[in-house]
Amino acid sequence: MFADFLQFLISGITVGAIYGLVGLGFSVIYNASNVINFAQGEFVMIGGMASVSFLSMGIPMPLAIVLAVVVTTFVGFALEIFAIEPARHNSVVSLIIITIGASIFLRGLAQIIWDRNYHNLPAFSGDDPIKLWGAALQPQSLWVMGGAGIIVLLLWLFFNHSILGKAILATSFNPLAAELVGIDTRRILQISFALSAALGAIAGILVAPIALTYTNVGVMLGLKGFCAAIVGGLGNPMGAIAGGLAVGIAEAFTAGYISSAYKDAVAFVIIILVLLFLPSGLFGRKEIDKV
Amino acid sequence: MKNVIFNKMSRLIVVTAGIIIAFTSMVHSKDAIKIGTFLSVSGPASFLGDPELKTLKMYVEKINAEGGVLGRKLELVHYDVQHVAKKAVTAVKRLIDQDKVDVIVGGSTSGQTMAVIKLVEKAGIPFISLAGAAVITDPVKKWVFKTPHTDILAAKKIFNDMKENGWNKLGLLSGAGGFDKSCRKSVTKVAPGYGIEIVADETHGKGDTDMTPQLTKLKNAPGIQAFMYCGFGAATSIVAKNFKQLGLSLQHYQSHGAGSKSFIKNAAGAAEGARLPAAALLVVDALPDDDPQKSVAGAYRAAYEGKYKDAVSTFGGHAYDGLMIVVEAMKRAGSTDKEKVRIEIENTKNFVGADGIFTMSATDHLGLDEKSFVMVEVSNGTWKKLK
Missing domain, CATH: 3.40.50.2300 (Response regulator)
Structure with missing residues (x-):
C-alpha cells in the first residue's frame, strides 16, 4: 500500500519536475516583454533532437549537449531578430500569435532537417532503477529534479542580483522608463529570447532520456509546461516549478487512485480553479494598476 | 494596328498551345494506366505517407522500366493530404473527376479512408486502402479493399x-x-x-x-x-x-x-x-528459408533500403502489396475496365506480399488471417x- 503511494508520488514528482522545467522557459521572455512564447516547446524539442543528432555523429555526450544548447540559443536569438523584432511595436497579442507561427515553422523545419522517427538520449547515469521502500525511481528523474532546482536558483540570482536581470525586469515594468535610464530594450528582448531558448534546450536534454524526443514532442510538453507556469504564476521561476509539481502529482494520484481516464482532466480543472481564485497564479505578482 | 496584329498573334499562339496540350494529354491518358493515390506525406502522420509514396514511386518506375502493364505504362497521380480527412475528400474528387484515374491505392490513415469510401463507391472505382482499421472492410464494401493487418x-x-x-x-x-x-x-x-x-x-x-x-x-x-x-x-x-x-x-x-x-x-x-x-x-x-514470404519481403526490403538509405517500415509494405495486387488483377483482367479489375482483385488467391499471403473473396476484402x-x-x- 505504502509502496504504491510512494510510486505514485515518485511518478508525480518526476512528471511535475519535467513540466516545471519546461515551464521555466516561459518566465524569462514573459518577464522581459509580457509575451507568452508558444515556441517554447520547440526549443525543448530542438535541444533534444540536436543533442541526439550530434551524438549520432560521434561527438561525445557532454560536448553534444553543449553544442545542442548553443544551437538552440542561436535559434532563439534568430527568432527574435527575424520574427519578433520587425513587429516589435505591435501589441503583445500579435507577438504571441507570431510565436505560434514560429512554432509551426520550427516543427516543420525540424522534420526536414532530422527525421520523423523518435529517438532516445542515453540516461546520464544509467538505466538501472533505484529502489526505495518497494517503489522504483529512474536515475534520470534525479537529474531532472536537480536540474530544475539549480536553474531556479540561478534564475533567482539572475533576476535579483545581476544588472542584466534587473534590466530585464525593468523593461517589462516600463519600457519607456527603462530606456530613459539607459537600458537598450531591443537588446534586452534579444537576450531574453536567447536565454529562454537555452533554458528550453536544457529542459529538452534532461527530459529526453525519460520522455524520448521527436519533432512533435514540444507540442504536449510545451502545453503542460505552460500549464505549470500559469498555475505557479507567470514570470516567477519558483512558481513554474511549484505549478509543475502540483499538476504532475495531481495527475499521478488521479491515475493511480481514481481512474487514468480522468488524469488529463485533473490538470485542467486545477488550472481553472487557480485562474478563478488566484488569477495571477500561486506565486504570481499581483497586477496593480495605479490610477 | 500593331496592337491588333500582336493580339491576333498571341491568340493564335494560345490556341495552338492549347491544342498541343490537349493532344498530348489525350495521347498520354490513352497510353498510361493511371494509378491515383492520396497520402499523408507531410504533417503528423508523415511517418506513414512518406514510405508509402516512396514505395509507390519506386515500383511504378520499376514496372515501367520492365515494359509496364498490358503493354501500357503506369502513371502515378499523387496528392498530399497531410492527416486531414477533408483534404482526402478533395483529392479523391480530383482523382476521379479531373484525373480520371483507373484505380486508387492510398489513404494513409483510417479517418481519411472512411471519409472517401462514399465517393469511391458512388464513382465505382477500385480502391485499395493502406489504413489499419477493421471497419474499412468490415462490413464489406463493393469497391473497397485494404492491405494492412487489422488489430x-x-x-x-x-x-x-x-x-x-x-x-x-x-x-x-x-x-x-x-x-x-x-x-x-x-x-x-x-x-x-x-x-x-x-x-x-x-x-x-x-x-x-x-x-x-x-x-x-x-x-x-x-x-x-x-x-x-x-x-x-x-x-x-x-x-x-x-x-x-x-x-x-x-x-x-x-x-x-x-x-x-x-x-x-x-x-x-x-x-x-x-x-x-x-x-x-x-x-x-x-524467417526460415522455405517461408514463401522470405524472398518477396526480402526483395522489397533490399530494394527500398538500397534506394532510399532508410530502414524499411511496414507502412511501405502496405503500399507495395496494394500496388502489386492491382497490377496482378489488371493482368488477369486483361484490361483496365473498372468492374473487371474489381472482380479480379476479389479473386486474388495466394498472393505473396510483404504483409502476408492474401486470399480475397467476395466476403473478405482484406484477405489476411492471423497467420500472416x-x-x-x-x-x-x-x-x-x-x-
Missing part, C-alpha cells in the same frame, strides 16, 4: 500465444490515439472468444512521459498474468522503460504498433523479452521468431 488479427495472434502458455488474465494499457483506441476495442471484443479475461483496463494521455502509475495499478490487479500495450510511436518505448523500472515479472506484450526497430533501440534495453505480432517484412532474417503475423520476441536487441 483484430493482432489480438488473435497474441491470445493464441497466451493460451499456449496457459495464461488467461490480461492487463491492458492503451493510449489516446485512434490506433490505440481501435486496438483496445478489438482486444476487448476478441478476448471472450479465447477465454481471456481483461482484469485491468488502463489508459494514458497524449504525449504522456511516464506511465508508472497505470502500471502500478495493473500490477495489483487480481490474478494478472500478462500485460499488453496498445499504441505506437514513442509511447511504446516509454512503456517498456517503465515496465522495466517497476521490475514487473509479467509477460510483456505489445501490439503490431511497436513493430519497428525504433521500439527496441529507444527502449534502451528495456524491450528485452517483450513479444509482439509483427509483419514478416520486419523479421525477414528470422509472425509472433516475435525481443532478444539481444533484435527480433527472434517464436517457434
Whole structure:
C-alpha cells in the first residue's frame, strides 16, 4: 500500500519536475516583454533532437549537449531578430500569435532537417532503477529534479542580483522608463529570447532520456509546461516549478487512485480553479494598476 | 494596328498551345494506366505517407522500366493530404473527376479512408486502402479493399500465444490515439472468444512521459498474468522503460504498433523479452528459408533500403502489396475496365506480399488471417521468431 503511494508520488514528482522545467522557459521572455512564447516547446524539442543528432555523429555526450544548447540559443536569438523584432511595436497579442507561427515553422523545419522517427538520449547515469521502500525511481528523474532546482536558483540570482536581470525586469515594468535610464530594450528582448531558448534546450536534454524526443514532442510538453507556469504564476521561476509539481502529482494520484481516464482532466480543472481564485497564479505578482 | 496584329498573334499562339496540350494529354491518358493515390506525406502522420509514396514511386518506375502493364505504362497521380480527412475528400474528387484515374491505392490513415469510401463507391472505382482499421472492410464494401493487418488479427495472434502458455488474465494499457483506441476495442471484443479475461483496463494521455502509475495499478490487479500495450510511436518505448523500472515479472506484450526497430533501440534495453505480432517484412532474417514470404519481403526490403538509405517500415509494405495486387488483377483482367479489375482483385488467391499471403473473396476484402503475423520476441536487441 505504502509502496504504491510512494510510486505514485515518485511518478508525480518526476512528471511535475519535467513540466516545471519546461515551464521555466516561459518566465524569462514573459518577464522581459509580457509575451507568452508558444515556441517554447520547440526549443525543448530542438535541444533534444540536436543533442541526439550530434551524438549520432560521434561527438561525445557532454560536448553534444553543449553544442545542442548553443544551437538552440542561436535559434532563439534568430527568432527574435527575424520574427519578433520587425513587429516589435505591435501589441503583445500579435507577438504571441507570431510565436505560434514560429512554432509551426520550427516543427516543420525540424522534420526536414532530422527525421520523423523518435529517438532516445542515453540516461546520464544509467538505466538501472533505484529502489526505495518497494517503489522504483529512474536515475534520470534525479537529474531532472536537480536540474530544475539549480536553474531556479540561478534564475533567482539572475533576476535579483545581476544588472542584466534587473534590466530585464525593468523593461517589462516600463519600457519607456527603462530606456530613459539607459537600458537598450531591443537588446534586452534579444537576450531574453536567447536565454529562454537555452533554458528550453536544457529542459529538452534532461527530459529526453525519460520522455524520448521527436519533432512533435514540444507540442504536449510545451502545453503542460505552460500549464505549470500559469498555475505557479507567470514570470516567477519558483512558481513554474511549484505549478509543475502540483499538476504532475495531481495527475499521478488521479491515475493511480481514481481512474487514468480522468488524469488529463485533473490538470485542467486545477488550472481553472487557480485562474478563478488566484488569477495571477500561486506565486504570481499581483497586477496593480495605479490610477 | 500593331496592337491588333500582336493580339491576333498571341491568340493564335494560345490556341495552338492549347491544342498541343490537349493532344498530348489525350495521347498520354490513352497510353498510361493511371494509378491515383492520396497520402499523408507531410504533417503528423508523415511517418506513414512518406514510405508509402516512396514505395509507390519506386515500383511504378520499376514496372515501367520492365515494359509496364498490358503493354501500357503506369502513371502515378499523387496528392498530399497531410492527416486531414477533408483534404482526402478533395483529392479523391480530383482523382476521379479531373484525373480520371483507373484505380486508387492510398489513404494513409483510417479517418481519411472512411471519409472517401462514399465517393469511391458512388464513382465505382477500385480502391485499395493502406489504413489499419477493421471497419474499412468490415462490413464489406463493393469497391473497397485494404492491405494492412487489422488489430483484430493482432489480438488473435497474441491470445493464441497466451493460451499456449496457459495464461488467461490480461492487463491492458492503451493510449489516446485512434490506433490505440481501435486496438483496445478489438482486444476487448476478441478476448471472450479465447477465454481471456481483461482484469485491468488502463489508459494514458497524449504525449504522456511516464506511465508508472497505470502500471502500478495493473500490477495489483487480481490474478494478472500478462500485460499488453496498445499504441505506437514513442509511447511504446516509454512503456517498456517503465515496465522495466517497476521490475514487473509479467509477460510483456505489445501490439503490431511497436513493430519497428525504433521500439527496441529507444527502449534502451528495456524491450528485452517483450513479444509482439509483427509483419514478416520486419523479421525477414528470422524467417526460415522455405517461408514463401522470405524472398518477396526480402526483395522489397533490399530494394527500398538500397534506394532510399532508410530502414524499411511496414507502412511501405502496405503500399507495395496494394500496388502489386492491382497490377496482378489488371493482368488477369486483361484490361483496365473498372468492374473487371474489381472482380479480379476479389479473386486474388495466394498472393505473396510483404504483409502476408492474401486470399480475397467476395466476403473478405482484406484477405489476411492471423497467420500472416509472425509472433516475435525481443532478444539481444533484435527480433527472434517464436517457434
